[in-house]
Amino acid sequence: MNQTDLQQLLDRELKQLPLPRAPEALLSKVLAVTVHQAPAASPSGWLAWPRAWQLVSAAALIALVAGAWSLLQIAHPMDFVWRAVGEAPGRVGGVVQGASEASTLVRVFWEVVLKPVAAYVSVLAIAFGLACALLWTAVERLALGGASER
Numbered sequence: 221m222n223q224t225d226l227q228q229l230l231d232r233e234l235k236q237l238p239l240p241r242a243p244e245a246l247l248s249k250v251l252a253v254t255v256h257q258a259p260a261a262s263p264s265g266w267l268a269w270p271r272a273w274q275l276v277s278a279a280a281l282i283a284l285v286a287g288a289w290s291l292l293q294i295a296h297p298m299d300f301v302w303r304a305v306g307e308a309p310g311r312v313g314g315v316v317q318g319a320s321e322a323s324t325l326v327r328v329f330w331e332v333v334l335k336p337v338a339a340y341v342s343v344l345a346i347a348f349g350l351a352c353a354l355l356w357t358a359v360e361r362l363a364l365g366g367a368s369e370r
Contacts, residue, residue: 221229266274 262268266277269277
């Protein structure tokens with residue numbers, strides 16, 4: 221008797237065995253236990269965090285609010301009104317002017333350098349991505365034996 225005949229004989233014999241059954245009382249016991257148990261209301265979100273993390277996050281929130289409050293005391297809200305009028309005094313005017321110059325520089329760089337080649341670079345990136353996916357599929361099926369039918 222060779223290996224294949226032995227496997228076929230074993231398979232035939234195992235298929236003739238009856239399927240194991242659970243005891244009759246098991247279903248009623250499981251149902252009785254699950255019906256009488258109410259799902260426990262577990263906290264979710266921030267309340268589910270460990271107590272130490274809750275304290276750290278609350279302290280961070282308090283520090284953030286205190287920092288924002290102190291910044292509002294330093295940079296008086298009237299500075300923003302004066303900026304809108306055109307008379308921005310002090311430090312806020314310099315920061316706003318620097319931000320305006322930086323945004324102008326970025327916009328010019330985009331219009332002159334990046335915008336003309338953006339479409340070509342996008343098409344090239346998509347083509348390279350598809351080529352890599354095709355190459356990986358070929359390597360996976362041929363070299364790693366992924367598509368074998370045996």
